[in-house]
Amino acid sequence: MRLVLAAAAVVLAACQSTPAPPSGKTVALRVEVIGGGPLRPGTVTFPEFVLYGDRTLIRADGDVPVEHHLTREEFDRIYDRARSAGLETARTFDEQAPDAPVLEVVFGFDGGRSVTRITAPDRESPGEAGEVTRAVVVDPERDLSSPHQPYAPERVAVVAGTSSGAAEGPEWPLEPLAEGVALNGGRCAVYDAAQVHEIRSDTTWTSRGVAYRVQVRPLLPDEADCAALTHQP
Structure with a gap:
């Protein structure tokens, strides 16, 4: 009986340590590249993509952003990939590179969020920063089979x-x-x-x-x- 209770406690602790994704129009994952050299006054960026708890994904696509409504499998694949890269914990990777772009990743979960920033992101980097940069890339052909339309x-x-x-x-x-x-x-x-x-x-x-x-x-x-x-x- 004690062994059963101990095992149950371990399972319960593991579940409690992994927050669930958010719901509704709360951000589950937001990926945006900011800066990168002197910018004109009034410059404003649009995220690479934003994934919401209701499985809506809006991504940049040329001049007109597009909106996808993901299946549960698609949502879990993108969200879990980011979670596996350690994005539940906020981190800053600062390369001290003047005028370099910054990759900002917001990871949302039920009850909170964390923000990770990577200066001069490089998908080819072998370290943790490279791992995060690769984990938050959404490939439409690989990840987004669901129908989409222009974002209105x-x-x-x-x-x-x-x-x-x-x-x-x-x-x-x-x-x-x-x-x-x-x-x-x-x-x-x-x-x-x-x-x-x-x-x-x-x-x-x-x-x-x-x-x-x-x-x-x-x-x-x-x-x-x-x-x-x-x-x-």
Whole structure:
């Protein structure tokens, strides 16, 4: 009886030490590359992909992100691969490389999350940083057999950075760009997607006599506003 109870205690402890994935629109895994040299004011990135607890995966795919609805098997394969790489524990791999890009990985679980950052990520690296970098690569042909469609956000952020030289380009049709909130050296405002459906990223507009280059950044389901686009060191 004592042996049975001891074995049961070991199994229970093992289960308790492995948190379950999150549910709903809580981030299960988010992979994004940030920085990489001097950036223009107002530069904003889009993640390589974000996987949510309800098995929705949204990934970058050229100019138009795509949305997948994964099977349980697909979700488990991607999530467990990240877990096996040790992403439940937050770590920082700092190579002290000026202007190098940083790979930021958010690993979510029921009741919390951890954030791992890798400076100058290299998939060929033999160490732990390389292992993590390889573990969070999603190959659409290998990992994503489920149907997908273009991601249709409800809201988008418009991030504007001032352009050098004289004002040029058409007049911005919405609120003055200078009135947006500060973000990455530029200004950011959030609109319903229908309001800016004809505006394209990396185009120049004039607002109150100042030229701005704008980026249109779809907001993800877990991103409420411009503050969600700021990455803390």
